[in-house]
Amino acid sequence: MKYSFAKSIEQLESSAVRDILKLTQGSDVISFAGGLPAEEFFPVEAVKQAYIKLLDSGKNALQYGLTDGYLPLREQICQRLASKNIHVGPENMILTTGSQQALDLLGRVYLEQGDVILVENPTYLAALQSFRSYGVRVVAVESDNDGMNLEDLQAKIKAHRPKLIYVVPTFSNPAGRVWSTERRLGLLKACKMNDILLLEDDPYGEIKFDDQAEYPPIISLDDHPADSPVVYLSTFSKTVAPAMRTGWAVADKRVIQAIGKAKQAADLHSSSIDQQALYYLLGDFNLDEHIVKIRHNYKARMQLMNDLLAEKNLPEVKWTKPAGGMFFWVEVSPQVHTEQLLKMAIKEGVAFVPGTPFFAETPLTNTLRLNYTHTDEETMREGMNRFAKAMNQYLTAHV
Amino acid sequence: MKYSFAKSIEQLESSAVRDILKLTQGSDVISFAGGLPAEEFFPVEAVKQAYIKLLDSGKNALQYGLTDGYLPLREQICQRLASKNIHVGPENMILTTGSQQALDLLGRVYLEQGDVILVENPTYLAALQSFRSYGVRVVAVESDNDGMNLEDLQAKIKAHRPKLIYVVPTFSNPAGRVWSTERRLGLLKACKMNDILLLEDDPYGEIKFDDQAEYPPIISLDDHPADSPVVYLSTFSKTVAPAMRTGWAVADKRVIQAIGKAKQAADLHSSSIDQQALYYLLGDFNLDEHIVKIRHNYKARMQLMNDLLAEKNLPEVKWTKPAGGMFFWVEVSPQVHTEQLLKMAIKEGVAFVPGTPFFAETPLTNTLRLNYTHTDEETMREGMNRFAKAMNQYLTAHV
Structure with missing residues (x-):
């Protein structure tokens, strides 16, 4: 049998992160690679009680559900969003298999071969992977610690007439950046003026290290959320548990209906037992x-990794201490190619994600992403020792 | 904001079945429309014990899982398949959000704009919906109670050079047909000779009314399953519970890997808590x-609907008693347009699915599908009274 796969899938590279995850599973490699929450904080007893309560409630719990997702859960999420100044009803929301599915379905209903989309530089690699499978061209907008450079944004809108802009404005992945309110407003205005859809991905917003700090989601800054350019995504994966795979998209009803049509064809609906639980x-x-408990624990882990990075005193290593989220974005000596470094690191028993796949265009090959949420103190110390050893070996071998 | 959706989604009609489901939810319309299993047979206590056992096993249960799905479950499913003479390993299998997702992802990795695929006449409407969203042309092969007509199949292969053929050979949806072994072998041979991928969808194979009868899946008839044209799909939705949304695809490793790449982009992975449970x-x-218990109960319901259809003695109504599955496929008087009839039926308080959306090409507008698994005796009697009343009203008004 001679298989002939679609061109889009032949081009689609397997995610570097997930390949490394596969590689390190079951081995004693310490992984700073994945974006995994810490298992020790999963509310496993409360989750168990929720399934018991649900399954005691009757047999209907096991029946097919609606494509848009379990209505009472959508209503609850709407209530939670209201406290973030996002005022929408359940008709503005669809529940998906993690927010990754919402992102992918939006691409499916909105993008066509040859469209251009704009992204931050660097940006979330699984978003790049999904968008590219729809045959679009992804253009990176110059970005700094406050978000996209608004002048470069204007220039690239003019040059490319993009159909969609994708951003993670609060604790971006991989760079851990927080957009200023001014940049958020500037991007929103540009999207409105040019009829560009704005995909705001917010998986990490709750994981902020200053309980009092406010980072308003871009959708909350829009006066007309019913006719908004913003599609807002979030998830329970980082706050409750990834295994339940429950994310959501919030948008104008027409956008939600289009996503719903695509979701019917894609899988009818996501796990309704998980949504009900x-x-x-x-x-x-x-x-x-x-x-709040997760925040405090993750903050302590972030602080420890920050201290260990400083302590190792590796040549030309730079990073910004994140205000939330799950990652350090690290720039190392320009002579280090982090994909090569990774091979040495794995031999030493530690893994990270090289920066290259996070760049839509020319990559900075001397960058890498470290996750700090998934390792306890002892493991993190040992992992950072191994990381420093690998780096020193690399520098000795290559310089 | 002026939204500009992709053309493929503008064309995609919302599923007739799910729209009717939505319409009748919470009303007192008796629905023979959906393909719903009977809630009263859901093993809710056993499912509850499974979640308890899982969540007592530790916090890792709530972490991210593998894109291909929980390995021990894949191994168990492989063992079950071996008893059907399908001998494959977990590397030949990927778990998906219902088998609908497997079907859709296969379309995504294998089909390109302008490709032709062949289907039975009539065929599963949500398959048509998914395939069409990939811009393919769907051609129907003449079909009778034994499956596709092999001569017409040969002619259409020659005329259209199809890339994929989609069939539900055991208790087809909507027609409830069972392919003869000769036709199964003929189709397999044709696919092998012409390098055509054969998508065998088998959600209903376990719901057979003769416990002793054997309906060999086409994949089990293939001598070389490791290099087979057959992609085999099935699901726990009809045997355990739809809410857990767990289906699977079995195929050559290269096909599974391609589906896996697309699934990474689509949703990372399906609910792993459900897979572990x-x-x-x-x-x-x-x-x-x-x-076995479900089979006996569904058989009794099928028999009752059969008797009620006969009893009503409606003019020119024809059907074949199904040997398994969940549906009666009914042909009514040629002057009845069943989409019109449905409107009257809903006023009378009963719903079904008109036949039209199940046809890839010219529809028989005097056909309809009735589900018999979801209604108990009393409800079915009342529903069939209403159905007969609506039909007689229609005939009085239109003839």
């Missing part, structure tokens, strides 16, 4: 208190 | 015994 969980469990 | 369920619960 989340509904019970949110009723009985203090998620906000839980999120 | 199914693993515990299969260990502790006698699913085969449970399936």
Whole structure:
């Protein structure tokens, strides 16, 4: 049998992160690669009670559900969003298999071969992977610690007439950046004036290290959310548990309906047992208190990795201490190619993600991403020792 | 904001079945429309025990999982498949959000704009919907109660050089047909000789009304399953519960890897909590015994609907008694347009699916699909009274 796959899939590279995850699973490699939450903080007992309550509630719990997702859960999420000044109803929301599916379905309903989309530099690699599978050209906008450079944004809008702009404005992946309110407003205005869809991906917004700080989602800055250019995505993967794969998209009804049509064809609906269990969980469990606990623990881990990075005193290594999220974005000596460094690191028993796949265009090959949420103190110390050893070996061998 | 959706989605019609489901939800319309299993047979207590066991097993249960799905569950499914003479390993399998997702992802990795695919006449409407979203042309092969007409198949292969053929050979949806072994072998041979991918969708194979009857899946008839043209799909939706959304694809490793790449971009992975719970369920619960129980109950419901259809003695109404699955496929008087009839039926308080959307090309507008698995005796009697009343009203008004 001679298989002839579609061209788009032949081009689609397997995600570097997930390939490394596969490689390190079951081995004693310490992984700073994945974007994994810490298992020790999963509210496993509360989740168990939620499934018990659901399955005691009757047999209907196991029946097919609606494509848009379990209505009472959508209503609960709308209530939570109201506290972030996002005022929408359940008809503005669809539940998906993680927010990755919302991103992918939006690409499916909105993008066509040859379209241009703009992204931050660097940006989330699985977004690049999904968008590219729709045959679009991805153009990177110059970005700094405050977000996209608005002048470069204007120039690239003019040059490329993009159809969609994709951003992670709060604790971006991989760079851990937080956009200033001015840049958020500037991007929103540019999208409105030019009829460009603005995909705001917010998986990490809750994981902020200053409980008092406010980072307004771009959608909350829009006066007319019912006719908004913004499609807002978030998820329970980082706050409750990834295994339940429950994310959501918020947008104008017409956009939600289009995503719903695509989702019917894609999988009819996501796990409704998980959606219903989340509904019970949110009723009985203090998620906000839980999120505060996660924040404090992750902040301590971030601080430790920051201190260890400083302590190792590696030549020409630079990073910015993140205000939230799950990652350090690290620039190393320009002579280091981090894809090569990774091979040495894995031999030493530690993994990270090289920066290259996060760049839509010319990559900075001396960058890498380190996750700090998934390793406890002892493991992190040992992992950073191995990382420093690999780096010194690399420099000795290559310089 | 002026939204400009992709053309493929503008063309994509919302599924007739799911729109009707939405319409009738929460109303007192008796629905013979959906393909819903009967809630009263869901093994809710066993499912609950499986989640408890899983969530007592530790916090790792809630972490991200592999794109291909939970390995021990894949191994268990492989063991079950071996009893159907399908001998494959977990590397030949990917778990998906229902088998619908497997079907859709296969389309994504294998089909390109302008390709031709062949289907039965009539065929599963959500398959048509998914394939069409990839811009392919769907051609129907003449079909009778034994499956596709092999001469017409040869002619259409020659005329259209199709890339993929999609069939539901055991208790087809909507027609409830069972392909003869001769036709299965003929189709397999034609696909091998012409390098055509053969998508065998088997959601209903376990729901057979003769416990002793054997309907060999086409993939089990292939001597070389490692290099086979057959991609085989099935699901737990009809045997355990749809809400857990766990289906699978079995194929050559290269096909599974391609689907895996697309699935990474589509949603990273399906609910791994559900997959792990199914693993515990299969260990502790006698699913085969449970399936026998479902079969007997569904057979009784099928028999009752058969008797009621006969009893009503509606003019020119024809149907074949199904040997399994979930549907009656009914042909009514040629002067009846069943989409019009549906409107009257809903006023009378009963719903079905008109036949039109199941046809890839010219529809028979006097056909309809009735589900018999989801209604108990009393409801079915009342529903069929309403159906007969609507039909007689229609005939009085239109003839």
